[in-house]
Amino acid sequence: MPGAVLPEVATQIPGPISKASAKKLDEVFDARAVHFVVDYDKSEGNYIVDVDGNRYLDVYSQIASVPVGYNNPAMLAAAQSPDVISALVNRPAIGNFPSRWWNDILREGLLRVAPAGTDKIFTAQSGSEANELAFKAAMMLWRRRERGEGVAWTQEEIESCLDNAKPGSPDLAVLAFKNSFHGRGFGSLSCTRSKAVHKLDIPAFNWPKADFPVLQYPLDKHEKENAAEEKRCLEQVEMLITSWHCPVTALIIEPIQSEGGDNHASPAFFQGLRDITAKHNVVFIVDEVQTGFGATGKFWAHEHWHLSSPPDMITFSKRAQCAGYFFGNEKLVPDTAYRQFNTWIGDPARVVMSKAIIHEILDKNLVEKSARVGEKLWAELELLALDYPELVQNLRGKGKGAFLAFDTREPAALVGKMRSLGINIGTCGTRTVRLRPMLIFGDEHIPILMDAFRKVFGAA
Amino acid sequence: MPGAVLPEVATQIPGPISKASAKKLDEVFDARAVHFVVDYDKSEGNYIVDVDGNRYLDVYSQIASVPVGYNNPAMLAAAQSPDVISALVNRPAIGNFPSRWWNDILREGLLRVAPAGTDKIFTAQSGSEANELAFKAAMMLWRRRERGEGVAWTQEEIESCLDNAKPGSPDLAVLAFKNSFHGRGFGSLSCTRSKAVHKLDIPAFNWPKADFPVLQYPLDKHEKENAAEEKRCLEQVEMLITSWHCPVTALIIEPIQSEGGDNHASPAFFQGLRDITAKHNVVFIVDEVQTGFGATGKFWAHEHWHLSSPPDMITFSKRAQCAGYFFGNEKLVPDTAYRQFNTWIGDPARVVMSKAIIHEILDKNLVEKSARVGEKLWAELELLALDYPELVQNLRGKGKGAFLAFDTREPAALVGKMRSLGINIGTCGTRTVRLRPMLIFGDEHIPILMDAFRKVFGAA
Numbered sequence: 001m002p003g004a005v006l007p008e009v010a011t012q013i014p015g016p017i018s019k020a021s022a023k024k025l026d027e028v029f030d031a032r033a034v035h036f037v038v039d040y041d042k043s044e045g046n047y048i049v050d051v052d053g054n055r056y057l058d059v060y061s062q063i064a065s066v067p068v069g070y071n072n073p074a075m076l077a078a079a080q081s082p083d084v085i086s087a088l089v090n091r092p093a094i095g096n097f098p099s100r101w102w103n104d105i106l107r108e109g110l111l112r113v114a115p116a117g118t119d120k121i122f123t124a125q126s127g128s129e130a131n132e133l134a135f136k137a138a139m140m141l142w143r144r145r146e147r148g149e150g151v152a153w154t155q156e157e158i159e160s161c162l163d164n165a166k167p168g169s170p171d172l173a174v175l176a177f178k179n180s181f182h183g184r185g186f187g188s189l190s191c192t193r194s195k196a197v198h199k200l201d202i203p204a205f206n207w208p209k210a211d212f213p214v215l216q217y218p219l220d221k222h223e224k225e226n227a228a229e230e231k232r233c234l235e236q237v238e239m240l241i242t243s244w245h246c247p248v249t250a251l252i253i254e255p256i257q258s259e260g261g262d263n264h265a266s267p268a269f270f271q272g273l274r275d276i277t278a279k280h281n282v283v284f285i286v287d288e289v290q291t292g293f294g295a296t297g298k299f300w301a302h303e304h305w306h307l308s309s310p311p312d313m314i315t316f317s318k319r320a321q322c323a324g325y326f327f328g329n330e331k332l333v334p335d336t337a338y339r340q341f342n343t344w345i346g347d348p349a350r351v352v353m354s355k356a357i358i359h360e361i362l363d364k365n366l367v368e369k370s371a372r373v374g375e376k377l378w379a380e381l382e383l384l385a386l387d388y389p390e391l392v393q394n395l396r397g398k399g400k401g402a403f404l405a406f407d408t409r410e411p412a413a414l415v416g417k418m419r420s421l422g423i424n425i426g427t428c429g430t431r432t433v434r435l436r437p438m439l440i441f442g443d444e445h446i447p448i449l450m451d452a453f454r455k456v457f458g459a460a
Numbered sequence: 461m462p463g464a465v466l467p468e469v470a471t472q473i474p475g476p477i478s479k480a481s482a483k484k485l486d487e488v489f490d491a492r493a494v495h496f497v498v499d500y501d502k503s504e505g506n507y508i509v510d511v512d513g514n515r516y517l518d519v520y521s522q523i524a525s526v527p528v529g530y531n532n533p534a535m536l537a538a539a540q541s542p543d544v545i546s547a548l549v550n551r552p553a554i555g556n557f558p559s560r561w562w563n564d565i566l567r568e569g570l571l572r573v574a575p576a577g578t579d580k581i582f583t584a585q586s587g588s589e590a591n592e593l594a595f596k597a598a599m600m601l602w603r604r605r606e607r608g609e610g611v612a613w614t615q616e617e618i619e620s621c622l623d624n625a626k627p628g629s630p631d632l633a634v635l636a637f638k639n640s641f642h643g644r645g646f647g648s649l650s651c652t653r654s655k656a657v658h659k660l661d662i663p664a665f666n667w668p669k670a671d672f673p674v675l676q677y678p679l680d681k682h683e684k685e686n687a688a689e690e691k692r693c694l695e696q697v698e699m700l701i702t703s704w705h706c707p708v709t710a711l712i713i714e715p716i717q718s719e720g721g722d723n724h725a726s727p728a729f730f731q732g733l734r735d736i737t738a739k740h741n742v743v744f745i746v747d748e749v750q751t752g753f754g755a756t757g758k759f760w761a762h763e764h765w766h767l768s769s770p771p772d773m774i775t776f777s778k779r780a781q782c783a784g785y786f787f788g789n790e791k792l793v794p795d796t797a798y799r800q801f802n803t804w805i806g807d808p809a810r811v812v813m814s815k816a817i818i819h820e821i822l823d824k825n826l827v828e829k830s831a832r833v834g835e836k837l838w839a840e841l842e843l844l845a846l847d848y849p850e851l852v853q854n855l856r857g858k859g860k861g862a863f864l865a866f867d868t869r870e871p872a873a874l875v876g877k878m879r880s881l882g883i884n885i886g887t888c889g890t891r892t893v894r895l896r897p898m899l900i901f902g903d904e905h906i907p908i909l910m911d912a913f914r915k916v917f918g919a920a
């Protein structure tokens with residue numbers, strides 16, 4: 001294909017320099033999860049180059065967090081802009097001493113892509129933090145409603161909360177789903193239900209877990225079973241909300257469960273959640289940390305649902321290269337200042353970078369491009385599944401851009417073999433390979449990826 | 461004094477442009493805690509300039525988080541260095557795909573100032589996150605010891621943790637102190653005991669709280685009472701550790717409780733904590749988020765204690781302009797990869813900036829400078845306390861650089877009046893004014909600060 005750079009692999013993966021470098025790093029910094037050590041200066045666009053000189057087509061993009069390619073010229077320009085330099089050198093306590101341009105940066109950047117129905121933002125530094133901040137806003141709203149508008153905090157509340165005791169520190173819950181991933185803080189981890197390695201040995205809140213629908217593929221051959229499965233899960237959600245030992249103040253869900261195995265549900269399911277949460281005054285939080293910023297062929301994955309009313313909060317991170325939550329209801333701003341607060345409240349340098357990313361995505365119609373390329377990639381993967389039905393199962397993500405996945409027998413082995421062919425991909429769940437190309441992944445990269453799959457599967 | 465720029469205040473504070481700007485911002489971003497809106501381009505060194513053109517001597521430094529001054533030339537150079545540009549544009553998932561220079565940046569930067577007895581690091585994005593990561597490492601170590609080295613996780617553990625249930629999600633505690641501040645995540649907030657505004661309405665873990673010694677001032681006139689008070693608190697700590705309903709895996713303490721009111725304790729008290737934690741296998745975490753990076757006249761405040769053996773973990777953020785924890789015991793690296801992990805594991809752009817800060821501090825002997833200036837500032841404050849004994853009480857921080865504080869009747873009113881004289885200072889606790897000058901605060905700034913105090917108190 002014209003314009004397509006080919007991967008180049010000259011060593012075993014990881015190569016000797018990568019290995020030595022990771023070993024050296026491991027003396028001071030846990031490097032056991034290092035796949036290879038990277039020369040980012042030599043990486044470009046969709047291609048990542050390791051310190052041994054191997055060049056990979058990157059279809060994993062830093063755990064789904066590279067939006068517009070390595071050394072993207074627009075980002076290089078932004079990184080050298082006066083605003084970024086100033087934000088790096090003069091890091092403000094934004095809540096107390098914001099920069100004169102903070103308002104403009106928000107409006108010209110993140111708020112330009114605020115999901116429909118939202119017009120306010122709170123910034124953070126990670127998806128985990130964004131989710132916890134959203135939980136806190138939901139809990140404060142719940143208690144504000146219970147307490148009554150304008151009713152002062154009682155002395156008992158004020159004193160007991162300093163002892164981590166009721167009524168000041170109440171039992172309030174957030175409902176999440178089986179196989180979900182919402183982060184690794186003590187609150188977000190209590191909502192994460194993906195793998196033991198994320199959770200073992202860490203205390204957790206007694207919060208409810210609902211089943212996420214387990215759909216059967218191909219979807220068009222299992223409409224009835226899948227509808228029944230989603231109905232069952234919705235009924236369970238409502239049962240949990242109405243019967244839990246303490247108030248369920250918020251429900252958090254990923255549009256596509258990513259770490260947990262690329263699990264999808266239908267728009268009707270999410271509309272059901274919207275209805276149930278609205279009925280019970282539960283804040284509906286959509287965790288778009290992995291799906292946001294164009295990953296699914298729309299800027300926000302929840303746009304695929306065409307909900308009757310928007311989610312209450314949308315959290316983001318990863319491809320945004322910064323983090324936070326969007327919301328519309330001003331009651332989600334706590335009753336007084338300093339309740340939702342911290343020293344930095346995000347990182348303005350990263351928020352300015354995010355503005356450049358947003359402009360790049362919008363100016364170059366990268367979401368539309370990714371939707372289009374994703375369709376072609378889907379068609380190729382369908383052919384692959386026909387040729388290797390044992391090795392490519394439950395192909396999923398149709399219509400969700402290039403946010404595609406399938407189950408296979410030995411995902412980790414497949415990833416290793418793909419790397420030695422110069423393709424960097426990732427796994428999720430227990431038997432799934434997930435594709436997380438950047439938004440600039442083009443038609444010309446599809447054959448490179450597919451050739452590698454066919455080589456590996458053909459040799460299996 | 462030669463070289464000292466004078467503050468300039470030409471409007472009411474906040475000025476009309478600040479007010480209008482904050483109001484506009486508040487439409488989209490909670491701006492109720494904004495003191496004034498800043499023109500960082502015009503700010504320099506110790507002076508912060510607002511959008512109305514008012515220039516303040518900044519003795520609060522973004523809630524104690526500016527190390528070497530606004531628009532510091534070394535930081536400006538670092539912000540434009542290839543490493544920072546690369547880290548901004550190509551943000552890695554450090555745990556999987558570290559940059560070829562990550563190892564060097566850590567060793568030439570943060571590890572150069574690793575506290576004695578530590579030689580390993582885990583990076584994070586905020587003090588809150590750093591503390592929670594430290595808790596998790598302590599909890600995993602505790603269970604590893606209980607489980608036995610090399611003993612595999614049981615199926616029951618693996619399954620139960622996904623339900624937030626025992627034994628996989630055990631009851632494990634972290635002990636913290638009354639009036640402490642350790643962050644606002646659900647775990648760190650369970651250790652924060654400072655003010656209701658930080659904690660109210662948020663669920664908390666049932667973790668123990670010990671009294672922090674309440675010392676009487678001046679110290680040399682209350683030696684006996686203060687020793688008794690510290691003994692009482694130490695006994696309480698040991699009682700809590702040995703009698704709590706679940707294992708206390710870690711103890712976290714600030715060398716000087718900052719948000720909670722600038723509360724000090726003696727080296728003997730901290731040695732007592734070291735002894736008790738060592739005796740009971742409790743991980744001793746020193747939270748140097750506010751005190752680290754030279755704030756107290758030593759690079760790390762716990763150096764003042766001359767402990768018989770070092771703390772197990774030291775967390776940092778704020779002046780470091782990045783965050784994380786240091787440690788020495790390799791058992792604090794969890795038994796397998798991916799247990800202590802997240803997508804970004806800190807922000808390399810900020811870590812490179814931190815390296816520049818460290819070099820600036822070391823090259824210019826800024827810790828020694830701050831210690832020296834702090835002594836003079838202390839002497840002036842003692843004179844002030846003699847002249848205004850009703851308004852300047854419990855002066856504290858002697859020998860701790862410029863990390864000084866005193867109690868006063870109406871701290872918020874004092875801060876307001878000081879701002880209108882062009883001095884930016886902050887409060888803490890319920891009746892305390894805290895000074896948090898940068899490390900470049902010089903002799904020449906002392907009279908400017910003292911003149912303002914005298915003007916305000918003289919008019920009182």
